[in-house]
Amino acid sequence: MATIKDVAKLAGVAVSTASYALNNSTRISAATKQRVEEAARTLNYKKNGIASDLKRTRTNTIALILSDLSGPYYSELIKGVQDVTTANGYDLIACSSIGGPQSTAVKFLREKRVDGAIILANNISDQITIESAQEGFPLVVLDRDIKNKNVYHVEVDNEHGGYIATEYLIHKGFRNIAYIGGPKDSNDNKKRFRGYLNALKEHNISAYSNLNSIGNFTREGGYKATKLLIARGELPEAIFYGNDEMAIGGLQAFKDHQITIPEDISVIGFDDIQLSEYVSPALTTIKQPKYEAGALAVDLIFQIIEGKQINEKYTLSTELVERNSVK
Amino acid sequence: MATIKDVAKLAGVAVSTASYALNNSTRISAATKQRVEEAARTLNYKKNGIASDLKRTRTNTIALILSDLSGPYYSELIKGVQDVTTANGYDLIACSSIGGPQSTAVKFLREKRVDGAIILANNISDQITIESAQEGFPLVVLDRDIKNKNVYHVEVDNEHGGYIATEYLIHKGFRNIAYIGGPKDSNDNKKRFRGYLNALKEHNISAYSNLNSIGNFTREGGYKATKLLIARGELPEAIFYGNDEMAIGGLQAFKDHQITIPEDISVIGFDDIQLSEYVSPALTTIKQPKYEAGALAVDLIFQIIEGKQINEKYTLSTELVERNSVK
DNA sequence: CTGTTAGCGCATTCAA
């Protein structure tokens, strides 16, 4: 494996000259540059990026920590991250936090292998996040609240989203509205539920018997929770599912029982995942500004890298998407 | 930022001792080890992974090169890659090849930042792939044929897949079968088309007027190609779309024109993406063994790293998934 | 415009 030394030797110049030539420094004459490039080509020289990074004490890359590289896929959000990173001339790598402390994600978080990181991974502990955050290593968290120096936070307004979902159902004339929620320890879920309660309270409507923290944010969870609801025999007029996956599971359960949506019962979800447009009926839901969240997250990283002072928390707003699952 | 020197100083030992202690060498007494670990903790020491990698001349990580981190999402394939990588104690990072020669992917491919790479990115040129392949840097390509030393190749049998798709339609009694294809320069597309032609020829059926390389493998491309077909006025009895995305676009176009599937015309796709199960009607398609392909790809990397001799090409077979889009 | 040289932070060899 040829190193820059070999290239320099073959070109008959000093190592530094070779380095300058290869890195497009202006201080090198065209002739020398040519010679060095030619030498590099004949030796099939490839620079060792690791050595380069070590020397410069920066990597020019940002890590995106995901709970699982194989999905669930926050496509829009990643697009936002990707676009802004590229626009700033940085590189982006994605890694998974499967495996907890042994995971690739933790390795990258801990070992200064990147210049900053964005975390969108519920399976990474707050502790690891806090331990990794340091002066000069900006960390932006997207899916939780962490109060800690050097940890910044972008979130969508889940509470208000829960509020407008419920408000919408109330405006449609429903009074008996159930909330089928996700995991108890999910921050997003808590906030959506709170929004739901607030909207009800504002209209002096009492909440439907609690089905929070039963659906687990999965399609299957939504299916089972809905089956349970049906088995109880007292269906509400409308259901607000904590996320679209659960709502889609619910749609399936209703279909199994010949209950038609939205004629018999109205359904609203949360997230606006791609699938929600394709299920039948198309799912009315709350859309999150995912692209913007991703873009903002990286933008914050760059601001911190540039030494600017920024807030430790940013909140983006949600929006109703009307489709066909509410009567 | 504390380095290992600082830790050693605080613990009152030599740097090497600190290194051994931190890396669980047996040659360090328990007492010393404790002292070093404590020092590391109080200084909030984090090792510099880059320096470590440079010294050891290996990174213990594999790169997965994708055309775009934000999808299209080869979920199953990535899962295969991920599982096997983790099982071998290696780390996995994903990076995108958007931006061509300036992309993160190329940087990782060229600069020895990883111990091996798997390429699933149509937007990376053969030339870059070939240039990057070297002794000691195994490269596995998943979406094209490259004949070159040190480049290995895992593919699904697209030709046979195209064959069984067409064969299936013929068996259902159709004679007038169109193929709507993807990009002209796509290897997968070429092979699927060839399989289509072979099946027709075997039954002495002539091909429908060529619509190959019109659909671009995108939903929108499939939509437009189908619109064109409809505008022509002479609909075939059945259509074989080069991939599911295009087929789904086609379904939409037919819906726009009140043409019902499969009553009026039969449709078959290729890939078995997640969505194909949810569209209406559910899409009959050809399933690729994606998980296996991903798993095999990494497995090959490890075999090469271990110095074993392997074939330069592996082919996996496809399978028909019957749903409701063929009459 | 080009060459000499000192580290970047760490792991590891060799002596003690």
Next chain:
DNA sequence: TTGAATGCGCTAACAG
């Protein structure tokens, strides 16, 4: 069991 010394490959300050 520990410590001193070396160098992984590269960049950049400095000198010429």
